[in-house]
Amino acid sequence: ETGVTQTPRHLVMGMTNKKSLKCEQHLGHNAMYWYKQSAKKPLELMFVYSLEERVENNSVPSRFSPECPNSSHLFLHLHTLQPEDSALYLCASSQTGDYGYTFGSGTRLTVV
Amino acid sequence: AQKVTQAQTEISVVEKEDVTLDCVYETRDTTYYLFWYKQPPSGELVFLIRRNSFDEQNEISGRYSWNFQKSTSSFNFTITASQVVDSAVYFCALSEAPGGSYIPTFGRGTSLIVHP
Numbered sequence: 001e002t003g004v005t006q007t008p009r010h011l012v013m014g015m016t017n018k019k020s021l022k023c024e025q026h027l028g029h030n031a032m033y034w035y036k037q038s039a040k041k042p043l044e045l046m047f048v049y050s051l052e053e054r055v056e057n058n059s060v061p062s063r064f065s066p067e068c069p070n071s072s073h074l075f076l077h078l079h080t081l082q083p084e085d086s087a088l089y090l091c092a093s094s095q096t097g098d099y100g101y102t103f104g105s106g107t108r109l110t111v112v
Numbered sequence: 113a114q115k116v117t118q119a120q121t122e123i124s125v126v127e128k129e130d131v132t133l134d135c136v137y138e139t140r141d142t143t144y145y146l147f148w149y150k151q152p153p154s155g156e157l158v159f160l161i162r163r164n165s166f167d168e169q170n171e172i173s174g175r176y177s178w179n180f181q182k183s184t185s186s187f188n189f190t191i192t193a194s195q196v197v198d199s200a201v202y203f204c205a206l207s208e209a210p211g212g213s214y215i216p217t218f219g220r221g222t223s224l225i226v227h228p
Contacts, residue, residue, distance in 0.1 A: 042220045045215060088155055090155075100162060101159065102159065103149075105156040
């Protein structure tokens with residue numbers, strides 16, 4: 001496989017559930033990102049991992065918990081979400097010092 | 113702080129028309145990068161172009177062309193002879209060079225609908 005792969009593509013979860021989103025990149029990049037895309041809103045940067053360390057956390061509620069076990073994998077653990085958290089969650093990767101980003105296809109999350 | 117404005121929320125054209133998507137940016141840095149991405153209904157953001165602030169030459173790639181004007185802080189994108197497959201949301205983004213945050217700031221996107 002090449003590029004950035006996100007699973008699942010679609011997820012419906014209740015407010016009391018716990019689920020995880022997965023992102024995997026096969027590009028040899030050393031930085032990975034989570035973005036949230038809500039309807040009618042700009043892309044919101046949530047988390048940045050560089051060399052497997054979290055370097056940015058944009059005031060994201062604690063019900064979102066990222067994990068980066070290695071440079072190829074990134075997870076977003078979800079618990080006790082709210083309906084307003086329904087959105088497209090996009091993962092991206094890049095090589096630090098290079099300004100090109102490669103995005104995954106996203107996970108469409110619906111919280112009911 | 114960096115900012116990207118895409119004033120056009122939605123544009124609707126008929127196939128074969130030319131269409132220009134506007135992008136205006138703000139930055140205090142003299143060194144920066146500008147990008148355009150395409151997001152088709154499948155959801156993935158597809159990289160189209162990256163331009164650094166020192167290169168004001170216009171670029172053409174097939175039916176796509178980009179007009180970078182530092183004097184007006186604009187980086188507009190034109191699709192010539194549009195096709196239905198061009199229907200997507202297009203995002204302009206700005207990334208400041210080392211010394212500032214390298215993480216891009218995205219505009220709100222312009223939804224392009226091309227009718228057959």
